[in-house]
Amino acid sequence: MAAKRLKTGSDFTWQDMEIGNVVTEPGSAALRRTGDWRSQRPILDKEKCNKCGLCWLYCPDAAIKPLEDGYYEPDLFYCKGCGICAKVCPKDAITMIEEEEK
């Protein structure tokens, strides 16, 4: 009896890989949910925030978004929870909380 083909999570084949695994469409990282392995997330206290923008500037993964009202907001789809924003905030307006603390 022939062995059954194994199933894996994705359906693309090795023939679908680009040569050298290049990604021909730039900017596609934003489409991938890479915030799902975060263990802590930043919480912003607007009362303390003075809109200085250091969190946005220091975020190593461009996961802090400037809002129209001048405040900043972490993009939890993409944020890995490193805590740099909380560390650099001069007003202690950002607190890191455990992901399970809803």
Next chain:
Amino acid sequence: MSKRVGLEASHAAAEAAKMADVDVIAAYPITPQTHIPERLAEMVADGELNAAYIPVESEHSALSACLGAAAVGARTFTATAGQGLELMHEVVYVASSMRYPMVMTVCNRALSAPLSVWGDHSDAMAVRDTGWIQVFCQNSQEAFDMTLWAFRVGEDSRVLLPVMVHFDGFHLSHVTEPVILPEQEEVGRFLPKFHYPFALNPDKPMTHGAFGPPDVYSEAKIAQEVAIRESKAVAIQGFKEFGDIFGRYYQLVESYRAEGAKTLLLTMGSFSETAKIAIDAKKKKGESLGLITLRLWRPFPFEELRQAVKNAETLIVFDRCVSLGGPAGTVASEIRSALYNEKKRPKVVSFVGGLGGRDMPVEDFEYIVDRGREIAEKGSKELSETVGIRGEVTGIRG
């Protein structure tokens, strides 16, 4: 008109890189490869060669600089040996996985310790699984020819892989021999301009070197494996085109006076020419004997090897590398594996020798043929024997 000049293999490789009109050279000098970057640096400084010569602080940086050059579609060249290739090691994998064509000469050198600047094949064997095409040269002419061929094959749009051109440190790198240099026009006919289809370009951005999570990595590796296996057809085509233009025809596996021979000796690299003298001497005495040389090491030429040895009774494989704690002879081990499922196959006998620059004169090759036949006939407890070792060695691999 082509011209015949006296060149050591290192300078022949440098001449070939120059005639290939390389764009970027990044190399770090190391014995016994030093004459190659030295000569190329001279050519660039003297205006003989219009290329960027990047002086780097290590071999790791040399190959990393080459990655960047290849990524923008530059014709890229480097050279190293022994410890230098070891220091490059992680980048060696990156070049082939990212499908960056480039040519690297490796003047084969033993690996420390004890510290040795002299030749053997340990460095080449340590990178056999890295996905580079690997070819071995027997003389200075081949050092020139294989370098041109390496650019032609690696840059082919069906291949897009880096190529290592191996020749023995000192035994070949520093030996002056007659070399026929072709006309630039002939080289131009053989080697078209390099067009890398994924060259980095700010007008058409793309990502090189992205992350490969578990559901991608296997597919990426198999795609790479298929690419290097399929490069064999282009390697053969490259040799044919080379012969048609320059008049010297090469093969992946070469036979020397091997027709109908009961015993075959198999070698790689410059020691093959010494082995040929031993074969000639023994054939004169009427022995049924021939020589097989592996020119292409990666991709391994399975079919060609099986064809070349299928009618022999005994195949004696000579290795210049020892797989410590393993099967001893690295090449012999692969050949045993390549023949294992064949219905008709010769007995394979393994010898290791010529380590760390130890010379292998003609009589040593005559000895391993005689001793090899003896082992094939009577059997041996050892998987491999070491040529000329002082002190008795028994029971290590029983």
